[in-house]
Amino acid sequence: MSDLIEVRNLGKTYRKATGLFNHKEVVALAGVNFTLQSGETLAVVGETGSGKSTLAKLLVGIEQPDQGEIWYAGNQINCSEYRKTNQFIRYIFQDAARSLNPNQKIAEILHAVLRYSTVLSFEQREQKISQTLRLLGLLNEHGNYYPHMFSGGQLQRVALARALILDPKVLILDEALTALDPSLRAQIVNLLLELQQNTGIAYLLITNQLRLVRHFADQTMVLHRGQCLDYGPTPDVFANPTHEYSRKLMNSVQY
Amino acid sequence: MQLLDIRNLTLELETPDGIVRAVDRVNLSLKEGEVRGLVGESGSGKSLIAKAIMGVLHERWHITADRFSWCGEDLMRLPYRRQREIISRDIAMIYQEPSRSMDPTALIGEQLAESVPDHLVEGISWWQRGYFRRKRAINLLHKVGIRDHQSVLNSYPYQLSEGVCQKISIAMAIAKDPKLLIADEPTTALESTTQAQLFRLLASFNQLKGTSILLISHELETVAKSTDTLSVLYCGQLVEAGDTATLLQNPRHPYTDALIRSVPEFQPDLAFKQQLYALHGSIPTLQHLPIGCRLGPRCPNARKECVKTPQLERHHNHFYSCHFPILRTNDDE
Numbered sequence: 001m002s003d004l005i006e007v008r009n010l011g012k013t014y015r016k017a018t019g020l021f022n023h024k025e026v027v028a029l030a031g032v033n034f035t036l037q038s039g040e041t042l043a044v045v046g047e048t049g050s051g052k053s054t055l056a057k058l059l060v061g062i063e064q065p066d067q068g069e070i071w072y073a074g075n076q077i078n079c080s081e082y083r084k085t086n087q088f089i090r091y092i093f094q095d096a097a098r099s100l101n102p103n104q105k106i107a108e109i110l111h112a113v114l115r116y117s118t119v120l121s122f123e124q125r126e127q128k129i130s131q132t133l134r135l136l137g138l139l140n141e142h143g144n145y146y147p148h149m150f151s152g153g154q155l156q157r158v159a160l161a162r163a164l165i166l167d168p169k170v171l172i173l174d175e176a177l178t179a180l181d182p183s184l185r186a187q188i189v190n191l192l193l194e195l196q197q198n199t200g201i202a203y204l205l206i207t208n209q210l211r212l213v214r215h216f217a218d219q220t221m222v223l224h225r226g227q228c229l230d231y232g233p234t235p236d237v238f239a240n241p242t243h244e245y246s247r248k249l250m251n252s253v254q255y
Numbered sequence: 256m257q258l259l260d261i262r263n264l265t266l267e268l269e270t271p272d273g274i275v276r277a278v279d280r281v282n283l284s285l286k287e288g289e290v291r292g293l294v295g296e297s298g299s300g301k302s303l304i305a306k307a308i309m310g311v312l313h314e315r316w317h318i319t320a321d322r323f324s325w326c327g328e329d330l331m332r333l334p335y336r337r338q339r340e341i342i343s344r345d346i347a348m349i350y351q352e353p354s355r356s357m358d359p360t361a362l363i364g365e366q367l368a369e370s371v372p373d374h375l376v377e378g379i380s381w382w383q384r385g386y387f388r389r390k391r392a393i394n395l396l397h398k399v400g401i402r403d404h405q406s407v408l409n410s411y412p413y414q415l416s417e418g419v420c421q422k423i424s425i426a427m428a429i430a431k432d433p434k435l436l437i438a439d440e441p442t443t444a445l446e447s448t449t450q451a452q453l454f455r456l457l458a459s460f461n462q463l464k465g466t467s468i469l470l471i472s473h474e475l476e477t478v479a480k481s482t483d484t485l486s487v488l489y490c491g492q493l494v495e496a497g498d499t500a501t502l503l504q505n506p507r508h509p510y511t512d513a514l515i516r517s518v519p520e521f522q523p524d525l526a527f528k529q530q531l532y533a534l535h536g537s538i539p540t541l542q543h544l545p546i547g548c549r550l551g552p553r554c555p556n557a558r559k560e561c562v563k564t565p566q567l568e569r570h571h572n573h574f575y576s577c578h579f580p581i582l583r584t585n586d587d588e
Contacts, residue, residue: 048416151538182517183513183514183533187535193529193530196528208447210447215525249448252447252450
């Protein structure tokens, strides 16, 4: 069986004009390799500017890679076919409250997702929406609510609903758990774990919370200035980080 | 010696829908040289309490307290000017989001020089004061671990990273050698390596100068390591307070228990990818607070009596407000 996602030598360089003819190059990501099996979680840790978010953006197709290949279930992903891939790979933003349109009801937001990416009829879409809402512990009536009527934890559930409604195989959580309060975070973590057990969805967890990583992730990757310093099973990476920077990072949890 | 002693602090706000009681009879005390953590979820009134101590709450808030004493003096009964004098001399606060709480139009150097208190420059001839303030500002930057002072002094807040801004706001706070330093969510914007640095910095001020610190955070695990005592708030009510170690070992209140059990780090025998313990439901909004114990609807062992607000009970140095506290079998009672 081939890997669900395989990334080979992925790189991204941002160019910034510094004059009329000159430009400065910022290497956001340089030659990153990893594989992700279904039902597994890969955690990406690193400081700001380490290329974590760039990696996520390249995977969902918001940005185009400069080098390297992304393989999904044995097929190479092309950035121009991003419409096809965005059904398998979904992305959750950091702040659920700000990533939902305040003018639209939840049902409208979810309808729009289905309308753009599937060929379902209106009735089928309605059915799918109520199914997804119930899966995430929300009620059918919540479809008629506007985003501001929800509390923080519920909004994160709505954001999850928007991501999961297309039955993705990979979910990218870009600091999605950071802003939540502790008791709500435990709820969402439980929900994610349950989903993974039931549907075999794979997660790419981008976070700063190493304690959560240790509980949640099968594999861990440490990024620093676009370079992959450590990559391997989570217990190994935590027990003996090979690189100086990752050692510092791991020690900062114990201090 | 008791530095800060607050009994039954209540903060109320008049809204068109009636009075909202955001903080309901909270007790808080701090000894000299003590590091106290104040933990609670967003909207539990942590920052409001900090602002009430600093006296910077908007005048629409009604502040009532049975006792609000600072070093034995009741601040509420003092005239306003005297209040301001005492607070500005003794208490300093690090606000949330440091880069936003600084003046965006002034250089860091100017802002730091301004924060040097006047009594330090007294006795220096007026033409030397500017030089003295600048020297002092550089000194402060060195104290918080910024070596490259020249470029920092000549930049604006937006040019610096959040971690550096955080250090600068600490430098501003310690410029007057406060007796109490209130740090409001100092680590939320920072990465884990910078967080560790910051806690070491705060701990060193506590040990070297004997500064008391009130550390406000919504994450129990970050606060637990660096504090002596802990107060846990839920929706404006004090649910539990006591020594950090005892509190973590036998929490009496279901909410504290849930907080501790929801953190994987405090659960050594938790299997990988096992479900975490979580309270169902979510935090009520301030407009729709339940009566009595505010945890009531979410509490696993709530009963009929919980519609009455429980009194704060005491066991040694451990305070809790619950009708049905969790009692561990290995307890000495």
